[in-house]
Amino acid sequence: xxxxxxxxxxxxxxxxxxxxxxxxxxxxxxxxxxxxxxxxxxxxxxxxxxxxxxxxxxxxxxxxxxxxxxxxxxxxxxxxxxxxxxxxxxxxxxxxxxxxxxxxxxxxxxxxxxxxxxxxxxxxxxxxxxxxxxxxxxxxxxxxxxxxxxxxxxxxxxxxxxxxxxxxxxxxxxxxxxxxxxxxxxxxxxxxxxxxxxxxxxxxxxxxxxxxxxxxxxxxxxxxxxxxxxxxxxxxxxxxxxxxxxxxxxxxxxxxxxxxxxxxxxxxxxxxxxxxxxxxxxxxxxxxxxxxxxxxxxxxxxxxxxxxxxxxxxxxxxxxxxxxxxxxxxxxxxxxxxxxxxxxxxxxxxxxxxxxxxxxxxxxxxxxxxxxxxxxxxxxxxxxxxxxxxxxxxxxxxxxxxxxxxxxxxxxxxxxxxxxxxxxxxxxxxxxxxxxxxxxxxxxxxxxxxxxxxxxxxxxxxxxxxxxxxxxxxxxxxxxxxxxxxxxxxxxxxxxxxxxxxxxxxxxxxxxxxxxxxxxxxxxxxxx
Amino acid sequence: xxxxxxxxxxxxxxxxxxxxxxxxxxxxxxxxxxxxxxxxxxxxxxxxxxxxxxxxxxxxxxxxxxxxxxxxxxxxxxxxxxxxxxxxxxxxxxxxxxxxxxxxxxxxxxxxxxxxxxxxxxxxxxxxxxxxxxxxxxxxxxxxxxxxxxxxxxxxxxxxxxxxxxxxxxxxxxxxxxxxxxxxxxxxxxxxxxxxxxxxxxxxxxxxxxxxxxxxxxxxxxxxxxxxxxxxxxxxxxxxxxxxxxxxxxxxxxxxxxxxxxxxxxxxxxxxxxxxxxxxxx
Ligand code: HEM
Ligand SMILES: [Cu+2]
Numbered sequence: 157x158x159x160x161x162x163x164x165x166x167x168x169x170x171x172x173x174x175x176x177x178x179x180x181x182x183x184x185x186x187x188x189x190x191x192x193x194x195x196x197x198x199x200x201x202x203x204x205x206x207x208x209x210x211x212x213x214x215x216x217x218x219x220x221x222x223x224x225x226x227x228x229x230x231x232x233x234x235x236x237x238x239x240x241x242x243x244x245x246x247x248x249x250x251x252x253x254x255x256x257x258x259x260x261x262x263x264x265x266x267x268x269x270x271x272x273x274x275x276x277x278x279x280x281x282x283x284x285x286x287x288x289x290x291x292x293x294x295x296x297x298x299x300x301x302x303x304x305x306x307x308x309x310x311x312x313x314x315x316x317x318x319x320x321x322x323x324x325x326x327x328x329x330x331x332x333x334x335x336x337x338x339x340x341x342x343x344x345x346x347x348x349x350x351x352x353x354x355x356x357x358x359x360x361x362x363x364x365x366x367x368x369x370x371x372x373x374x375x376x377x378x379x380x381x382x383x384x385x386x387x388x389x390x391x392x393x394x395x396x397x398x399x400x401x402x403x404x405x406x407x408x409x410x411x412x413x414x415x416x417x418x419x420x421x422x423x424x425x426x427x428x429x430x431x432x433x434x435x436x437x438x439x440x441x442x443x444x445x446x447x448x449x450x451x452x453x454x455x456x457x458x459x460x461x462x463x464x465x466x467x468x469x470x471x472x473x474x475x476x477x478x479x480x481x482x483x484x485x486x487x488x489x490x491x492x493x494x495x496x497x498x499x500x501x502x503x504x505x506x507x508x509x510x511x512x513x514x515x516x517x518x519x520x521x522x523x524x525x526x527x528x529x530x531x532x533x534x535x536x537x538x539x540x541x542x543x544x545x546x547x548x549x550x551x552x553x554x555x556x557x558x559x560x561x562x563x564x565x566x567x568x569x570x571x572x573x574x575x576x577x578x579x580x581x582x583x584x585x586x587x588x589x590x591x592x593x594x595x596x597x598x599x600x601x602x603x604x605x606x607x608x609x610x611x612x613x614x615x616x617x618x619x620x621x622x623x624x625x626x627x628x629x630x631x632x633x634x635x636x637x638x639x640x641x642x643x644x645x646x647x648x649x650x651x652x653x654x655x656x657x658x659x660x661x662x663x664x665x666x667x668x669x670x671x672x673x674x675x676x677x678x679x680x681x682x683x684x
Numbered sequence: 685x686x687x688x689x690x691x692x693x694x695x696x697x698x699x700x701x702x703x704x705x706x707x708x709x710x711x712x713x714x715x716x717x718x719x720x721x722x723x724x725x726x727x728x729x730x731x732x733x734x735x736x737x738x739x740x741x742x743x744x745x746x747x748x749x750x751x752x753x754x755x756x757x758x759x760x761x762x763x764x765x766x767x768x769x770x771x772x773x774x775x776x777x778x779x780x781x782x783x784x785x786x787x788x789x790x791x792x793x794x795x796x797x798x799x800x801x802x803x804x805x806x807x808x809x810x811x812x813x814x815x816x817x818x819x820x821x822x823x824x825x826x827x828x829x830x831x832x833x834x835x836x837x838x839x840x841x842x843x844x845x846x847x848x849x850x851x852x853x854x855x856x857x858x859x860x861x862x863x864x865x866x867x868x869x870x871x872x873x874x875x876x877x878x879x880x881x882x883x884x885x886x887x888x889x890x891x892x893x894x895x896x897x898x899x900x901x902x903x904x905x906x907x908x909x910x911x912x913x914x915x916x917x918x919x920x921x922x923x924x925x926x927x928x929x930x931x932x933x934x935x936x937x938x939x940x941x942x943x944x945x946x947x948x949x950x951x952x953x954x955x956x957x958x959x960x961x962x963x964x965x966x
Contacts, residue, residue: 160691173697182697264694266763269743273701280709284716312720319712329774337766341759342692371774375781382906385719387896390785394819396899398793405781 159263159678181276184268185674186253189275191570193250194563196278198639200242203286205632207235212594212628214611215621228611229297230313234285236300237317240417241324242282244551247559248420249274249331252359254570256335258664258672259353261344261681266337270330277327284320288313299609301406304391304399308383315384318377325370332366335359344663346683350444353662354437357444358423361451365412365419368455373409376402400465407458415454418518418550419447421558422489425511427662428561429493432508433500434659439492446485446492453482463531464538472531479529486522490515505657506580510561513588514554521549524599539609542602548595560587560638567642568656569664572671573649579641586634593627693755700743707735744924751941752933761940768944772951775914779955782910786903786962794899816898825891826900829964832883836876837960840915843872844953847922847946857936859929866926869949873919880912907963914952921945 174182180192210231214223223231253271257264265271288295293311296302307314339360343352352360380402382388389395391402422443430437437443459467459475467475493515502508524546528534537543560583567575597620602608606617613621655665664672667681710732717725750756756764790813796802797818798811806818814826827833850865884905887893895905925945928934934942 159694161694161696179697181702182699184695184697263692267767269695269698269701272698273704276701276705277708280705280712283709284712312716315716315719316712319716323708323712329771333767333770333774336770337763340766341763367770367774368777371778372781375778379782379785379902379906381719382895382902387894388902388906389817389820389896389898390902392817392819393793393797394817395902396794396797396815396817396820397789397902398796401785401788401793404788405784408781408784 159675161263161675161678182272184264184272186257186265186268186271187570187672187674189265189271190250190253190255192275193246193253193278196275196282197243197247197250200238200246200282201635203282204235204238204243205635207231207238208628209632211235212625215613216625217622218613218615218618220612223611225611226294226297229299229609230289230295232609233296233299233302233317234289237296237320238282238285239551240300240413241321242278242285244417244555244559245328246278248359248362248417248555249328249335251355251420251424251559251562251566252331252335255566255664256338256356256359257342258569258668258676259356259662260339260342260347261663261667261677261683262338262342263675263678263680265334266342267330267334271334274327274331274334277323277330281320281323281327284316284323288316288320291316301403301410302377302380303406304380304383304402307380308391315381318381321377322374325374328366328370332363332370335363336367339363344677344680344683350441351683353423354426354440354443354447355420355423358419358426358447361447362416362419365416365451365454369409369412369416372405373413376405376409379405400462400467403462403465404459407461408455410461411458412451412454414547414550415450417555419451421514421555422447424558424562424565425493425514428507428511428565429496431565431657431659431661432505432511433497433502435496435500436661437492438495438498439488442488443492446488449485450482453478453485457482460529460534463534476529476531480526483522483526490519490522505564505577506575506584507561507565509581509584510557510564513584514557514561517549517553517557517591521546521551521554524549537602539607540602541598541606541608544608545595545598545602548598552595553591557587560584563642565657566664567645568652569668569670569672571646571649572652573645574652574656575641575645575649579637579644583634583638583641586637587631590627590630590634594624594631595627597624597627691757692759693750693757695750698746700739700746703735703739703742707732707739710735748928748933748941756938761938764940764944768940768947772947775951776955779907779910779958782903782907783958783962786907789899789903814900816900820898822892822897824893824897824901827883827887827891827893827904827964829960832879832886833960833964836879836883837956839872839876839879840953840956843869843876844950846872847949851942851946854929854934854939854942855936863926863929866922866929870919870922870926873915873922873949877912877915877919880908880915904963907959911952911955911959914955918945918949918952921948 173179173185180188183189210223211228214221214228253265256262285295291312293313295313296307296310296317298306298310298314302314302317339352339356379388379390383390383392389397391397391399393399426437426443457475457479459471460479463472524542528537528543528546564575564580601617601620604617606613652670654668654670657665663681663683668676710728714725714727714729714732718729719725794811794813794815797806798809802809802818809818816822816824846865846868850862850869853862853865893904894901922945925942928941
């Protein structure tokens with residue numbers, strides 16, 4: 157469909173939008189908003205990363221070193237919240253903003269003004285979270301999962317966190333409604349559903365998950381708030397409620413949430429692998445169906461996070477098998493990526509390296525997930541470093557690596573310049589090595605019984621912890637190097653051609669110049 | 685700029701979103717401080733709320749003007765439909781969380797509290813719904829279903845009918861009866877709210893049923909309370925639509941502003957039916 161940009165009082169067709177800071181505050185352009193999402197996400201990544209460095213510094217040696225236990229708990233809590241809601245999720249929304257309209261041939265997002273609000277709510281929530289460190293009583297300290305009774309007890313900081321979660325939820329809901337509507341309603345003529353790039357498909361399904369579960373999160377934090385201040389008894393056994401009820405509602409949100417953080421990465425990987433294998437994606441339609449089944453199944457597995465919280469045996473069995481079932485569609489995906497590379501004429505530029513790294517390490521995380529899903533084993537490893545290792549394999553070497561892959565892949569289109577390939581490769585290998593140093597040993601720590609979220613540990617855990625901390629510092633520094641690579645690309649990268657990647661086939665490469673113009677596809681392309 | 689039909693309207697840069705964010709910043713800090721009994725909170729909350737109202741008026745006003753000046757083509761109209769539809773789904777899920785809590789308490793946690801394991805802790809506790817829990821000693825009387833709640837059910841259902849009649853009138857171009865049915869809908873909604881407030885007063889004064897009355901009190905007041913809040917929003921939205929109708933907005937063919945609000949009103953209706961069955965009757 158053709159589009160008309162409303163330029164306010166201005167005339168003519170040249171761009172009239174406010175300049176300077178007001179451009180960014182008032183913009184309704186999906187590219188501007190995408191850029192803000194990505195930079196915001198990176199800023200939060202640094203904040204969350206700083207907290208992680210604090211945690212690892214404390215755990216470098218046994219005994220209390222630099223963080224009092226109360227502060228340590230605040231660090232772990234806010235590290236998790238900021239990374240999940242501030243870094244990973246906004247990064248993917250940033251990608252969606254930039255890429256979805258370009259990949260389906262749409263002029264912009266369906267609700268361009270609301271799109272701006274979705275973004276500008278994030279800094280509000282971030283402010284609440286960061287400021288909460290400095291209020292009396294400090295930040296929330298009950299873990300990123302904020303289980304009661306710990307979370308019914310904290311002070312002002314917990315309330316600020318609750319409101320931050322409300323606001324983040326509102327932002328995600330508006331963002332996902334926008335994405336769904338854009339994809340369903342604004343595709344170029346000829347762009348049928350089954351011709352959409354897989355990145356668009358994964359985001360469509362992710363957005364459905366978001367509209368389903370974010371309101372549930374809002375509900376559960378609201379119950380927490382009224383339990384804290386208005387005397388309700390949702391999570392209070394003396395009043396007939398149950399703290400375990402919180403866990404059920406939270407994880408009804410929480411498990412789909414982890415898939416919200418991985419499905420868009422599947423999408424990015426499914427764009428990058430074919431491009432650098434110079435072959436179409438193997439099994440496109442099975443990828444779509446696999447993504448949809450993962451999303452549906454993910455709504456029925458939540459209690460695998462609660463095997464030690466007390467649950468009837470039938471419940472345990474159900475959730476165990478349901479969880480293991482998810483490994484099947486996930487396996488389909490891994491198979492298809494591998495089959496795409498099979499006999500492809502592959503080259504190994506940075507996006508491809510990160511994608512292959514993703515496949516290897518995500519599979520490790522997937523397997524440790526299946527191990528955690530087995531009830532008798534999980535009863536041993538629940539709340540140990542084993543779980544920490546599991547989810548960092550899926551979230552850091554999964555979601556984050558896919559984000560890196562996507563950034564390197566699309567930076568030329570966004571900025572008009574190439575990043576430095578040598579530096580990019582260094583970034584990949586350093587990340588790969590330091591990541592594994594940091595998190596692989598945590599499997600051993602967990603199996604040996606080291607509990608998570610505790611600032612001190614028994615002496616026998618000392619060596620592995622020191623290794624893990626050293627790896628973490630290295631990983632942290634490597635990401636500052638990434639910042640340098642991106643700035644270097646924007647400032648002085650070589651000019652990029654329209655299609656720097658030989659094997660790329662999607663619309664943003666084939667139908668748009670580089671850098672992508674401020675308004676693209678005001679007249680829609682025709683897709684054959 | 686002249687509009688060619690078939691063009692998707694992308695709004696110009698706008699200040700309303702950042703105004704909304706500012707409002708929420710004030711409100712969040714204000715609410716957090718207020719709940720922790722800090723004086724500053726009330727002021728922040730009030731300022732935030734005022735900004736929010738200003739934003740809502742400004743933003744929706746802008747959309748209404750854009751709509752009336754014919755900027756929205758059929759594709760934009762479709763977008764609004766998808767958008768409102770999925771928004772209502774999120775509302776359904778929000779209520780689902782509270783209904784889920786109610787079911788969980790009644791089916792799982794209450795029987796567990798009364799089982800042999802817990803009889804050591806609370807030997808006298810009888811695990812029967814409605815309950816205020818084993819640790820609460822104040823007694824209360826649950827809210828019956830066949831008094832006010834039944835009347836309220838009738839009111840809301842009727843308001844669903846009048847809302848549809850208003851829609852038919854709009855489609856038939858009968859502006860006077862459109863306004864009349866809209867007014868009737870709003871009136872029924874407000875009457876519902878009035879009775880609801882009266883019922884709360886009755887609960888607190890005569891039944892000793894409070895928000896703090898354990899599991900029953902929590903679910904009763906939170907579910908009916910959030911529903912009442914949504915009725916309030918719906919009634920406000922209907923009122924806005926009424927004034928837009930009075931100002932001559934909408935045509936028999938194009939009136940999604942009206943329809944969106946009507947959808948919302950029916951949604952609120954359906955939630956009430958769920959409440960009537962699971963909170964009052966069972
Ligand atoms: C085949 C796929 C997966 C399976 C079978 C699986 C299974 C599990 C199980 C059983 C647990 C609970 C462990 C425990 O607490 O004892 C868990 C925890 C977790 N998983 Fe996964 N998982 C899978 C994939 C993922 C993915 C893709 C992500 C995110 C991108 C993820 C993120 C997490 C997180 C964040 C936790 C820990 C939550 C917490 O307690 O703080 N998992 N997983
Ligand atoms: Cu899970």
